[in-house]
Amino acid sequence: TKAQIGVTGLAVMGRNLARNLARHGHTVALHNRTATRTRALVEEFGHEGTFLPSDDPAAFVASLERPRRVVIMVKAGMSTDAVIDEFAPLLEAGDMIIDGGNAHFEDTRRREAALRERGLHFVGTGISGGEEGALNGPSIMPGGSPEAYAALGPLLEDIAAKADDGTPCCTHIGADGAGHFVKMVHNGIEYADMQLIGEAYDLLRQVAGYRPAEIAEIFRTWNTGRLDSYLIEITAEVLAHTDAATGRPFVDVVADSAGQKGTGRWTVQTALDLGVPVSGIAEAVFARSVSGHTGLRQAAGGLPGPQRATLGAEDARHFADQVEQALYASKVVSYAQGWNMIDAAAGEYGWTIDPGAVAAIWRGGCIIRAAFLDRIRAAFDTDPKLPTLLADSEFAGEIGAAQRDWRTVVGTAVAYGVPTPGFSAALAYYDALRAERLPAALTQGQRDYFGAHTYRRVDREGSFHTLWGGDRSEVAG
Numbered sequence: 001t002k003a004q005i006g007v008t009g010l011a012v013m014g015r016n017l018a019r020n021l022a023r024h025g026h027t028v029a030l031h032n033r034t035a036t037r038t039r040a041l042v043e044e045f046g047h048e049g050t051f052l053p054s055d056d057p058a059a060f061v062a063s064l065e066r067p068r069r070v071v072i073m074v075k076a077g078m079s080t081d082a083v084i085d086e087f088a089p090l091l092e093a094g095d096m097i098i099d100g101g102n103a104h105f106e107d108t109r110r111r112e113a114a115l116r117e118r119g120l121h122f123v124g125t126g127i128s129g130g131e132e133g134a135l136n137g138p139s140i141m142p143g144g145s146p147e148a149y150a151a152l153g154p155l156l157e158d159i160a161a162k163a164d165d166g167t168p169c170c171t172h173i174g175a176d177g178a179g180h181f182v183k184m185v186h187n188g189i190e191y192a193d194m195q196l197i198g199e200a201y202d203l204l205r206q207v208a209g210y211r212p213a214e215i216a217e218i219f220r221t222w223n224t225g226r227l228d229s230y231l232i233e234i235t236a237e238v239l240a241h242t243d244a245a246t247g248r249p250f251v252d253v254v255a256d257s258a259g260q261k262g263t264g265r266w267t268v269q270t271a272l273d274l275g276v277p278v279s280g281i282a283e284a285v286f287a288r289s290v291s292g293h294t295g296l297r298q299a300a301g302g303l304p305g306p307q308r309a310t311l312g313a314e315d316a317r318h319f320a321d322q323v324e325q326a327l328y329a330s331k332v333v334s335y336a337q338g339w340n341m342i343d344a345a346a347g348e349y350g351w352t353i354d355p356g357a358v359a360a361i362w363r364g365g366c367i368i369r370a371a372f373l374d375r376i377r378a379a380f381d382t383d384p385k386l387p388t389l390l391a392d393s394e395f396a397g398e399i400g401a402a403q404r405d406w407r408t409v410v411g412t413a414v415a416y417g418v419p420t421p422g423f424s425a426a427l428a429y430y431d432a433l434r435a436e437r438l439p440a441a442l443t444q445g446q447r448d449y450f451g452a453h454t455y456r457r458v459d460r461e462g463s464f465h466t467l468w469g470g471d472r473s474e475v476a477g
């Protein structure tokens with residue numbers, strides 16, 4: 001017998017993906033640079049399905065049925081290129097290499113083009129859900145050609161998470177790097193969601209005066225409504241947790257310096273190149289960065305701020321409801337920005353991406369899975385050309401209803417000296433989009449003054465320049 005699919009790179013992710021495939025009845029070829037990992041997998045989990053382990057790449061390739069499907073799950077970056085260089089010469093026209101690592105989409109585009117020249121399919125595939133997801137059903141975002149997806153999709157859909165309506169959380173995203181691009185935006189949105197939740201927590205604590213265990217209860221309540229999501233659920237778990245060593249709330253004994261692996265940063269860097277404002281994600285990345293600058297924080301630690309008493313019980317309860325409104329509205333903004341970014345990239349790179357399908361496959365398996373995504377899917381199903389989620393009638397109605405509380409919360413945060421860059425940036429974006437006139441007109445005047453950059457007028461076609469250094473008459477620019 002031959003294997004339907006093979007996995008090379010059997011650290012946590014590759015191992016769990018291979019087990020997931022085997023548990024679904026597929027025969028899985030196994031390979032890892034260091035053979036002990038391959039053996040360990042078979043020894044521990046061999047009973048879960050049919051595995052064909054090989055120590056050497058040629059034997060691994062020979063154990064696969066054609067067209068061959070080789071999944072690479074190694075550390076993203078140079079390791080991926082090294083593994084491609086090792087396996088590509090052993091493959092034949094029509095075979096597929098699937099990169100399930102967290103590759104940068106530009107690398108995926110490069111690799112896809114190079115392998116296509118050799119007659120091989122390269123499927124850059126975003127996989128979200130971590131270790132747990134890889135084993136029990138991740139959200140899967142494959143790029144590459146439609147032909148490759150035809151031969152690979154059914155296998156991936158089989159092992160993907162299933163949304164509540166039973167549909168697999170896997171769909172062909174678009175050509176070459178589209179899958180890894182969408183996975184990158186997923187991670188960016190994840191950063192923004194986590195930041196907004198963090199701000200809500202901070203306000204409930206510092207303004208409303210709630211203890212972490214009480215805030216956990218508030219989050220649990222929120223999780224039964226429109227904020228129902230994996231991240232809100234685990235936030236409640238983390239906040240309810242008590243440190244065994246000290247008896248203090250766990251959140252109080254953890255050093256307040258947030259780590260990052262870089263996909264949030266990639267999202268913002270790419271958004272700058274595409275010219276798409278993703279201020280929610282950017283503020284989240286910067287907030288993690290600020291948290292890590294201990295030197296700066298120490299130096300500024302003594303600067304004055306407001307002295308405010310926390311709210312009384314009745315006001316605190318009301319404030320918590322307002323924070324829910326602010327959190328929800330800010331979340332809608334950051335998702336709207338994420339989808340704008342996907343749309344801009346599709347234009348730039350020639351991808352055809354179904355925005356509703358992206359929402360659909362994030363409903364399960366991935367870190368940002370949420371009931372809310374079903375509504376985003378519905379918004380794009382109603383109007384696939386929706387310019388922004390904020391223009392969808394349902395979201396517009398909700399934000400319209402939330403905006404007063406949202407302003408109150410941001411204002412209160414300022415008055416109390418609690419930093420809420422996510423809430424504030426989202427509100428500023430909302431106000432910028434709905435503004436009749438922006439001070440960009442003044443910016444144009446300044447640019448024309450110092451650099452003769454010219455401007456357009458609201459009342460006439462054409463480009464103009466004012467002779468600022470002369471008689472200040474206007475000439476054609």
Ligand code: NBP
Nearest residue numbers: 009010011012013033034073074075076079082101102130
């Ligand atoms: P790691 O990212 O820790 O990579 C370890 C694997 O890469 C091992 O199998 C190792 O082989 C192999 N490898 C390396 Br390193 N250099 C190699 C080379 N030059 N040639 C051949 N093999 C090489 O594994 P992971 O945490 O399982 O993640 C795998 C991929 O999945 C990464 O791209 C990661 O970003 C992505 N991802 C991870 C998560 C997560 O939650 N961990 C989630 C989603 C995506 P060895 O055993 O011989 O050292």
